[in-house]
Amino acid sequence: MDKIPKIVVVGAGRIGWHLAKRLKGKGLPVAQVVSRTEQHAKELGESIQCKWTDKFEEIQQDADWVLLAVKDDAIIQVAENIAPFASESFVTHTSGGTAGEVLAKYFKRFGVFYPLQSFSMDHMPVWSKIPFCVDASSPTDLMFLKKIAKTIGNLVYQVNDVQRANLHVAAVFANNFSNHCFAIAEMILKEKDLPFDLLHPLMEETLTKALQESPAKMQTGPAIRGDAETLKRHIELLESHPAWMKIYKDLSESIQKTPAD
Ligand SMILES: NC(=O)c1ccc[n+]([C@@H]2O[C@H](COP(=O)([O-])OP(=O)(O)OC[C@H]3O[C@@H](n4cnc5c(N)ncnc54)[C@H](OP(=O)(O)O)[C@@H]3O)[C@@H](O)[C@H]2O)c1
Structure with missing residues (x-):
C-alpha cells in the first residue's frame, strides 16, 4: 500500500467490528466509525481509538474508502444518506446477496468487499482462511481492494455481481x-x-x-x-x-x- 488510506466504516455490527479491528491490527487504522445507534458507534470507535458518530451527515468527506457494513436491507437507504457527503469517496458494501450496482446511483466509484465467512461477535475469525470476494467499478479500485484483502487475509477472488x-x-x-x-x-x-x-x-x-x-x-x-x-x-x-x-x-x-x- 503506497499511502495509508483514510478509511471510514459505516455500521458497527459484527462485520463492522471484526473488519475495523483487523484493519487497525494490520496497520490500516480506521479514521471514523459511523453507525445508526449512538452506543454502537461509540463502543467501536472507542475500542479502536478513532472518531465516531451516529449522524450520517457527519461522515468524513475526505474519506478514501467508505466500507458500508450495514444490514443488506439498509444499504440503499444508508447510501442515500451519505451520498451528498461522500460523493468523491470509493464506497463498497460487504454483502454477498446484494449487487454492487445498487451503489452506482449514488457514487462514481463503488464496489463490493465480501468476506465469505460466518462472523459472530464472540468468535475470532481465522483471517488467512477467509475468501475475500471483491469487485469494483474501476481497475484501480479493484486493485486497491485486492491489496487490502491480501493485507488482512490471504485468499482473494474477483467475483462479479451475478457470480456473487x-x-x-x-x-x-x-x-x-x-x-x-x-x-x-x-x-x-x-x-x-x-x-x-x-x-x-x-x-x-x-x-x-x-x-x-x-x-x-x-x-x-x-x-x-x-x-x-x-x-x-x-x-x-x-x-x-x-x-x-x-x-x-x-x-x-x-x-x-x-x-x-
Ligand atoms: N455476519 C456475517 O457473517 C456476514 C458475513 C459476510 C457479509 N456480511 C454482510 O455484512 C453486512 C453487515 O452484516 P452484520 O452481520 O455485521 O450485521 P449486524 O451485526 O446485524 O449489524 C447490522 C448493522 O446494520 C446497521 N443497521 C441496521 N439497520 C439499519 C438501518 N435501517 N439504517 C442504518 N443502519 C442500519 C446496524 O447499525 P446499529 O447497530 O448502529 O443500529 C448495524 O451496524 C451485511 O450486508 C451482511 O450481508 C455479514
Missing part, C-alpha cells in the same frame, strides 16, 4: 441450511434425552469427506439406498413435527434425484 449472487445462495445451503439441520438433529435427540455429542463424530466425518471429495459422491443413508420402509418409519416418527417432516421428505427426494457425478 449465486455464490451467496450456495453459501446459504452450505452454512445456514446445514446448520439448521444440525439444530433439528439436536432437538430430536433432546426430546429423547440423548446428548447431541453422540452425533459429533458423524458430523465431523461428513464435513471431512465433503471437503475431500464431491459431496454428491459421498452421500449415504436410506434415501440414496432407496430403503423405502426405513424412509416411511422416519416420516412417521416426525408426525408431531410437520415442518421437519416436510424438510425430511423434500431433502430425501432431492437426494434421490441428484446424480453422484
